[in-house]
Amino acid sequence: MSDRGDEGKDLARRELVSLEVEVVSSADPTLAGMKGIVVDETKNTFKIRSASGDKVVPKKITVFRFTLPSGKKVMLAGxxxxxxxxxxxxx
Known part of the structure; x- marks a missing residue:
């Protein structure tokens, strides 16, 4: 698994919709551990589709782990x- 490094910088400049994502930590404890697919993005939020439905997750208070198409995992602060x-x- 990758931490942030160059891949984190590159990730911030790529399309994130359709990537697998996990909420590593959040100021909202109900979000921690959530996993799904990014289905929409705004300036301040991601809409993540999980087994229990769609949830809007604020970027600012959340740390995410994205899975790239290559299978590499990259952690990035929202x-x-x-x-x-x-x-x-x-x-």
Missing amino acids: RALCLRPEDRLAG
Whole structure:
């Protein structure tokens, strides 16, 4: 598993919708451990589809672990992603 490193920087500049994600930690304890697929993104939130349905998760207070298509896992603080997706991708 990768920590952050260069892959974390690259992850902040790529499309995140459709990636597998896990909430590693959050200021909202009800979110910790949640796993699913990113199905939508706004400046401040991800919508994650899990076995129990869709949940909107705030980026700013959450640490995520994304699984890349290669299978590598990258952990990233959500506050690093608090931009409109189109602005973050243009980065």
